[in-house]
Amino acid sequence: MEEIKPDKSINIKGLICPYTFVKSKLAIEEMEVGQVLEIILDYPEASRSIPKSMEDHGHKVLKVEKINDTDWVILVRKERE
Amino acid sequence: MEFTDEQIHRYSRHIILPEVGGKGQKKILQARVLIVGAGGLGCPVGYYLAAAGVGTIGIVDNDTIELSNLQRQIAHNTERLGMPKADSAKMTFEALNPDVTVHAIKERLNKDMIMDLIKDYDIVVDGSDNFPTRYLVNDACVMAGKPLVSGAILRFEGQVTTIIPGEGHCYRCLFEEPPPPGLVPSCQEAGVLGALCGVIGSLQAMEVLKLILGKGQPLKNQLLMYNAFESSFRKVKVPRNPDCPVCSDNPRITELQDYEAEYCQMRF
Ligand SMILES: [Zn+2]
Numbered sequence: 001m002e003e004i005k006p007d008k009s010i011n012i013k014g015l016i017c018p019y020t021f022v023k024s025k026l027a028i029e030e031m032e033v034g035q036v037l038e039i040i041l042d043y044p045e046a047s048r049s050i051p052k053s054m055e056d057h058g059h060k061v062l063k064v065e066k067i068n069d070t071d072w073v074i075l076v077r078k079e080r081e
Numbered sequence: 082m083e084f085t086d087e088q089i090h091r092y093s094r095h096i097i098l099p100e101v102g103g104k105g106q107k108k109i110l111q112a113r114v115l116i117v118g119a120g121g122l123g124c125p126v127g128y129y130l131a132a133a134g135v136g137t138i139g140i141v142d143n144d145t146i147e148l149s150n151l152q153r154q155i156a157h158n159t160e161r162l163g164m165p166k167a168d169s170a171k172m173t174f175e176a177l178n179p180d181v182t183v184h185a186i187k188e189r190l191n192k193d194m195i196m197d198l199i200k201d202y203d204i205v206v207d208g209s210d211n212f213p214t215r216y217l218v219n220d221a222c223v224m225a226g227k228p229l230v231s232g233a234i235l236r237f238e239g240q241v242t243t244i245i246p247g248e249g250h251c252y253r254c255l256f257e258e259p260p261p262p263g264l265v266p267s268c269q270e271a272g273v274l275g276a277l278c279g280v281i282g283s284l285q286a287m288e289v290l291k292l293i294l295g296k297g298q299p300l301k302n303q304l305l306m307y308n309a310f311e312s313s314f315r316k317v318k319v320p321r322n323p324d325c326p327v328c329s330d331n332p333r334i335t336e337l338q339d340y341e342a343e344y345c346q347m348r349f
Pocket of ligand 1: 250251252253254255322325326327328329
């Protein structure tokens with residue numbers, strides 16, 4: 001599968017809920033529809049809640065991956081304003 | 082503008098709402114709202130709008146704090162007896178949220194200054210306790226095309242309506258003229274259970290936030306009535322009156338007038 005290249009990346013390691021989502025939401029609001037946001041985080045609960053919340057907001061979650069002992073990477077494509 | 086970390090934390094419960102988000106919160110921070118009265122309704126309206134981050138709040142009141150106010154006027158306190166209510170409200174709201182600038186206007190509204198005052202604001206909130214002010218504010222907002230969120234309370238009942246000039250009804254479509262002095266008790270004469278002010282004031286604050294955000298259905302062409310004793314809400318339709326003396330196409334009233342302020346002689 002082709003590697004997806006994010007248009008913007010944020011590192012929210014150290015943040016806990018709900019600020020993980022608040023930061024992610026503010027980041028995606030600033031982007032254009034169709035662009036991809038990469039989120040790097042280390043709060044386990046957020047690895048589940050952010051994808052769910054992003055889909056509730058109508059965006060497309062492309063990838064949720066644990067990349068090492070502590071961190072996850074999430075890719076979300078902005079689908080609507 | 083960019084949010085500071087402090088703002089991201091302060092407004093996080095707004096930002097996570099799809100209907101608000103960062104964009105909506107920025108609209109709130111840039112909004113300018115004028116509140117008429119720092120009494121029973123003005124206190125909770127201003128309190129919630131300040132908490133929400135409404136960037137500029139004007140509050141008009143020429144009264145000073147009396148002990149009998151404190152049973153319902155929650156922005157004031159016992160240490161501030163005798164202080165102008167507008168100054169006290171400014172202290173309370175700015176202490177709650179440093180993002181908010183409050184202009185304390187210690188005057189009684191009158192026909193000669195109201196147009197100049199409201200032109201600097203996006204939305205006007207009427208929390209006044211007397212008919213002369215209520216009609217003056219309505220007429221001025223209709224003439225200036227300013228959205229007006231009007232609230233009233235009496236004993237155990239309250240009502241809220243949102244006037245959007247040019248789109249919906251106005252207060253005179255509902256009640257054409259003020260009642261004759263002496264006929265009706267003013268809110269100052271009548272008793273009120275303090276918490277009712279919180280219910281109605283919060284509804285007014287919610288109307289203001291919806292107008293700022295451009296979301297939801299404001300109470301345009303509608304009057305929401307709350308009966309605290311019966312625990313009931315009732316919404317009635319208020320059509321625009323094509324013969325309204327002030328908001329119709331051929332208005333009879335084209336100049337502001339000050340009504341006699343004889344409704345509120347009795348003070349306690
Ligand atoms: Zn009218």
